[in-house]
Amino acid sequence: MRVTTHPTRPIAGQKPGTSGLRKKTRVFMEPHYLENFVQALFNALHGAEGKTFVLGGDGRYFNDRAAQVILRMAAAQGAERVIVGQGALLSTPAASHLIRARRTDGGIILSASHNPGGADEDFGIKFNTPNGGPAAEAITTAIHAETERLSEYRILEAHDIDLSHIGTHDLAGMVVEVVDPVADYAALMEELFDFDAIRGLFRSGFRMKFDAMHAITGPYAAHILEHMLGAPMGTVVNATPQPDFGGHHPDPNPTHARLLYEHLMGDHAPEFGAASDGDGDRNMILGRGIYVSPSDSLAVIAANAHLAPGWSGGLRGVARSMPTSRAVDRVAAARGWDAYATPTGWKFFGSLLDSGRVSLCGEESFGTGADHVREKDGLWAVLMWLNILAHRRQSVAEVLADHWREYGRDYYSRHDYEGVDAAGAAALMDALRGRLDALAGTVAGPLTVSGARDFAYTDPVDGATATGQGLEIDFEGGARAVLRLSGTGTEGATLRVYLERPEAALDLDPARALEPVVQAVAALADIAGHTGRTAPDVVT
Ligand code: G1P
Ligand code: ZN
Numbered sequence: 001m002r003v004t005t006h007p008t009r010p011i012a013g014q015k016p017g018t019s020g021l022r023k024k025t026r027v028f029m030e031p032h033y034l035e036n037f038v039q040a041l042f043n044a045l046h047g048a049e050g051k052t053f054v055l056g057g058d059g060r061y062f063n064d065r066a067a068q069v070i071l072r073m074a075a076a077q078g079a080e081r082v083i084v085g086q087g088a089l090l091s092t093p094a095a096s097h098l099i100r101a102r103r104t105d106g107g108i109i110l111s112a113s114h115n116p117g118g119a120d121e122d123f124g125i126k127f128n129t130p131n132g133g134p135a136a137e138a139i140t141t142a143i144h145a146e147t148e149r150l151s152e153y154r155i156l157e158a159h160d161i162d163l164s165h166i167g168t169h170d171l172a173g174m175v176v177e178v179v180d181p182v183a184d185y186a187a188l189m190e191e192l193f194d195f196d197a198i199r200g201l202f203r204s205g206f207r208m209k210f211d212a213m214h215a216i217t218g219p220y221a222a223h224i225l226e227h228m229l230g231a232p233m234g235t236v237v238n239a240t241p242q243p244d245f246g247g248h249h250p251d252p253n254p255t256h257a258r259l260l261y262e263h264l265m266g267d268h269a270p271e272f273g274a275a276s277d278g279d280g281d282r283n284m285i286l287g288r289g290i291y292v293s294p295s296d297s298l299a300v301i302a303a304n305a306h307l308a309p310g311w312s313g314g315l316r317g318v319a320r321s322m323p324t325s326r327a328v329d330r331v332a333a334a335r336g337w338d339a340y341a342t343p344t345g346w347k348f349f350g351s352l353l354d355s356g357r358v359s360l361c362g363e364e365s366f367g368t369g370a371d372h373v374r375e376k377d378g379l380w381a382v383l384m385w386l387n388i389l390a391h392r393r394q395s396v397a398e399v400l401a402d403h404w405r406e407y408g409r410d411y412y413s414r415h416d417y418e419g420v421d422a423a424g425a426a427a428l429m430d431a432l433r434g435r436l437d438a439l440a441g442t443v444a445g446p447l448t449v450s451g452a453r454d455f456a457y458t459d460p461v462d463g464a465t466a467t468g469q470g471l472e473i474d475f476e477g478g479a480r481a482v483l484r485l486s487g488t489g490t491e492g493a494t495l496r497v498y499l500e501r502p503e504a505a506l507d508l509d510p511a512r513a514l515e516p517v518v519q520a521v522a523a524l525a526d527i528a529g530h531t532g533r534t535a536p537d538v539v540t
Helices: 033-044 063-076 092-101 137-147 183-192 195-203 217-228 258-265 294-307 327-335 346-354 378-392 396-407 422-438 510-525 527-531
Strands: 002-007 021-024 052-057 081-089 107-110 122-128 152-157 167-171 174-179 208-211 272-276 283-287 290-292 317-321 338-342 360-363 367-370 409-420 447-454 471-475 480-485 493-503
Touching: 033 063, 033 122, 033 137, 033 152, 052 063, 052 092, 063 081, 063 107, 063 152, 063 167, 063 174, 081 092, 092 107, 092 122, 092 183, 092 378, 122 137, 183 217, 183 378, 195 378, 208 217, 208 258, 217 378, 258 272, 258 283, 258 290, 272 378, 283 294, 283 378, 283 396, 290 294, 290 396, 294 317, 294 327, 294 360, 294 367, 294 378, 294 396, 294 409, 317 327, 317 346, 327 338, 327 396, 327 409, 338 346, 346 360, 346 367, 367 378, 378 396, 409 422, 409 510, 409 527, 422 447, 422 471, 422 480, 422 493, 422 510, 422 527, 447 510, 471 510, 480 510, 493 510, 493 527, 510 527
Parallel strands: 052 081, 052 107, 081 174, 208 272, 317 338, 317 360
Antiparallel strands: 002 152, 021 122, 107 122, 167 174, 272 283, 283 290, 360 367, 409 493, 447 471, 471 480, 480 493
């Protein structure tokens, strides 16, 4: 086996965002594309010599090929060891855990999260640092800079490693350790949650459906729910990861997990339903006849986390992304915890978790997590809910009703306008941004603006700043709207409008309760005029 140094040239556009480098799969399959990026990554880390990395992905098309290339490149740079999930599979939270538990130098995760997979869909690669979390901006900037001055990459000429069995291989002096992708994660969950109580819940006849959406959480959920916790076989559906996720969007929301949603709203609904996304970090929670908005889920978890052994001592503090509803703030205020509002994106939670300021965090975009890893964690949220239901012996609807009675209710929804013309979306934001300072006192449809700002954030730990993180508009009476452009889309622009309204009446239809806020946004932002759209594509 010998190392080849391939001459190469920079490829434009290899700029990793908050969730790594995401492109069409065929772009990643172009000559040198993946190799260039991986070499730039190793260069940005000042080499890989003597280092240990974790490697795995969500099983989407090209996952297996990319893993083999990365192994040969790591070996060529003199890495000491790569710990890789069997079949090159690892969910994002399981990868985060392994990176931490094995005290590695970081990990490479192959995924485009909830985006569709396949030769004509999306692929992605992301680097997580030794704390288990997504690389901070300084590192992604350094990787991008390396991609722009790359002149060669080094790769070992070798046959594929057999990743289908657990065991170790020698790759020109580098150890390739193939591990069970589920085992360590399952052991962690067993430490954090009251598995005896959850077993008792299933023994008592409690039934649930978990939709793995043909993605990575299938093996994790089947093992933990059906084998360890005694849920009946068949509890986990769509459990075998497929390269194209069965041709669906592996995104756990009422639109893309429609069958599960309808099942839970139907006549023969089980007590509980849940789904997770492509790489296993997102979650959707449903009860019989009821949808739990991610913002409410975060608040309920905050209020009940002490029922789980992992957080029996209480929480240190909580964090949410700015557009997430303020439901969790109400719990924090009642319990005397610090509550942080960060820009959108999981990476902003890292320093708060690392410094011990918060133990729980979440986003309205179906992301919930805690200090056990440094990624959001879909199955963790599901187990937390099971732990809560096992201890409280209430239905999901009763848990929510009690929660709102105790803390109050924030009606909440997000409207997405997907694939809109980028220039139109930018013009909309620019126009509104330009008027922000003058908005206070403006009558907007049925509401009056009380204040508005372009959200900026200073990390309380390292002082790093982020500006332009979304336009936040407050209305008299406590309602709020946030407008921001997506940073993760791959086509055109996606405008996200977040709507929130606290209301004393607890059993309104959320869409009706939010109608005044929708009208106020329409009066302020002229979405139709700028984008040509009269209705959102996705409502969550
Ligand atoms: C979206 C979500 C955001 C999440 C990110 C990665 O980003 O809104 O909360 O952190 O995906 O999963 P956006 O497309 O809005 O930039
Ligand atoms: Zn994801």
